[in-house]
Amino acid sequence: MRFVLASQSPARLAVLKAAGVTPVVRVSGVDEDAVAAGLGEPTPASLVTALAVAKAEAVAVDERDAVVIGCDSMLLTADGQVQGKPATTEIARERWGRMAGTTGTLLTGHALLVVRDGEVVERVAEHEGTLVRFAEPTAAELDAYLATGEPLHVAGAFTLDGLGGWFVEGIDGDPSSVIGISLPLTRRLLRRVGLSVADLWQAPER
Template identity: 80%
Template structure:
């Protein structure tokens, strides 16, 4: 079974490889702002799921017989702000100064498309929510972390599986979802489109 990951995320790729899947990577190039703007007052969960669907659909046209999986993650902070990738050191610093010592919710939308003969034969989508308890890095630790560049290109300005893991005190929920793709949720969505995990190993 050809498994296509519609994501450039090295973390998602690493999760899948560690779980016995060698996906074909196709970067969607979706304009996330345009997708968000087309939605009418979406909830945070609806937004990340819609983005995941858009990413999967963007690469599906290049496939004939495959399973295509799209994902999107954002952090819902304790003060109710929804955050994607910060992009700059200044934004990442400000986010960490606000979220240090608090608990946020990492939301990851998932979409699975089953393609047969170049057509979408079935689809399933959902999201996973995981609570993340943030530590409080010292000013020097935060500046050193920001200088690595790691937090600039990841949802919520942190990682669980990289340098950011030093500053996460714990999580309540699925760790693979925080890294970028929930293995349990993906398994359930695959079953909804008639594919089992053993089909993709």
């Protein structure tokens, strides 16, 4: 039974590889806006969890025997706003104008599905929240960071493991969750479906 990551995120893949697991990568192609629109008025935690479930389920339909994990991350800012990927420099700049010098909560939803003989036989999902304390970059630093394009493609317009790490004063919680996939939570989800993370460490790359 192979381990499948339902995400194209290089950061999530890097976290898993560094932890001894080389997953098969499958991109879900889920329309996140459509999923969110179908939820009505979800809490931030239920939103990221529902998106993670949707991604895992979209990939699981093409698997026969596999463990599939899907993830989704968003930042809950100090003023109560939920932020995904900004997509444009203007939006990223505006968000950093409000984030700088504050503390936000990076929420990452996780969904783990076990597929046997083409059918989903186990389904578990949770989320992880980690407090992030943001620095106050100078105008020149922010201009340079935005020019790299990195913050446009990541939840909350920052990274912990990339250039954005220069502007994070500290975190309270699980660092791997901030990067995109919580190792402790993934381990707990595996245990809930009767699996051990140790079984995945020697899984071959396919």
